[in-house]
Every structure is written in structure tokens, then in C-alpha cells.
């Protein structure tokens with residue numbers, strides 16, 4: 436279970452939000468909402484331990500992540516809003532590199548299957564620099580099909596640049612992960628056809 440209490444976020448000399456609390460339990464789908472610049476990405480970086488809060492605490496399975504960040508990271512899949520690809524490498528090479536860097540033991544066949552599942556079967560051997568924006572996004576999302584053992588998926592704008600069919604497919608993948616007892620926390624500015632309506636956390640309600 437992921438919890439945060441009384442979180443405050445400082446950027447430069449500006450307090451973006453304070454007093455923010457959240458609670459995400461097994462099977463939960465949480466949508467972080469709010470206008471541009473309110474602090475949604477900043478919040479994701481706090482709950483994933485990539486940045487430190489000015490005040491408050493994030494807990495994973497009851498333990499503060501400052502005490503045991505590794506316990507969270509063993510079960511976390513975090514996909515940022517940028518595709519973070521090496522343009523010289525193919526989708527297959529990029530995916531294998533991302534998995535290896537995260538410590539996931541996946542072989543080439545698993546990666547090919549994941550890329551085909553996300554609709555990139557015809558782009559496996561192209562350099563990433565020639566991919567469309569939606570295809571670049573899909574390379575990162577292919578990790579979802581290799582990360583079932585990671586219970587917490589934190590996704591920053593995962594639907595950006597995807598076509599309608601891919602949005603629907605991703606919504607189903609995320610809903611299935613929750614139905615299997617996983618947790619999803621995401622930001623998005625668009626509606627998606629989830630099996631169950633997500634809980635919504637409006638960061639704007641905590642703006643200073």
C-alpha cells in the first residue's frame with residue numbers, strides 16, 4: 436500500500452503544494468489531476484522517491500521510503516512523461532536496456548513479444564530516431580507487459596500521443612493490472628475508458 440501524509444513540495448523558492456495526503460491500496464487506480472504546472476509530475480517524483488518532500492512522509496507498505504527506498508523500488512515501475520529513448524538504438528535494444536537498468540531479467544523473446552503486443556512488430560529493427568511520437572511512447576509502455584511482478588505502476592501522462600485504439604488498449608491493460616491486485620497512479624489530461632472510474636486526486640486543492 437502507498438500512502439502519503441501532509442506532503443509539501445518546494446520548487447526553487449516556491450511552495451507548490453502542502454498538506455497533501457493520498458492512500459492507494461491493492462487494486463486501486465488513482466488519477467492525479469490539476470492544471471499545467473500545479474505540481475502533478477512533482478508529486479509523482481516525491482512518491483517514487485526521486486525527490487524529497489519539504490515536509491511530510493511517503494510510506495510503502497507501512498514503512499517510510501526514506502528508511503527503505505529499495506523496498507519501494509523493487510515493486511515500482513515508473514514511466515516518466517518523456518519517452519527517454521536512445522535515438523541510435525532500436526525499440527528492441529531500448530527496451531532491453533531499460534529492463535536491464537531496472538534489474539528486470541527479461542530475454543530478447545519476451546521483449547519482442549511485448550513490443551508486438553504494443554503494436555511495434557514492424558518497427559523492431561528501426562532506429563528510434565525515425566519513430567513517430569506515438570511509437571516512441573509505445574516503446575516505453577512495452578515495459579508494462581514485462582512488469583507484472585511490479586505491483587505499483589506510476590505513469591506520467593501515459594496516454595500522450597497515443598491514438599484512440601491504443602488509449603483504449605492501455606486503459607484495459609491498466610484496469611487488468613488493478614483487477615489482479617496491482618496499483619496504478621497516473622497523470623493524464625484526457626479521459627480514458629477504464630473498467631472502473633479512477634479515484635481522483637486534485638493537486639490544485641493543496642496549492643499554496
Ligand SMILES: Nc1ncnc2c1ncn2[C@@H]1O[C@H](COP(=O)(O)OP(=O)(O)OP(=O)(O)O)[C@@H](O)[C@H]1O
Nearest residue numbers: 446447448449451470471472473474475476477478
Ligand atoms: N526552480 C523553480 N522555481 C520556481 N518554480 C519552479 C522551479 N522549478 C519548477 N518550478 C515550477 O514547479 C511546477 C512544476 O510543475 P510540474 O511539472 O510538477 O507540473 P504538472 O502539474 O505536472 O504540469 P503539466 O500538466 O504541465 O505536466 C511548475 O509550475 C514550474 O514552473
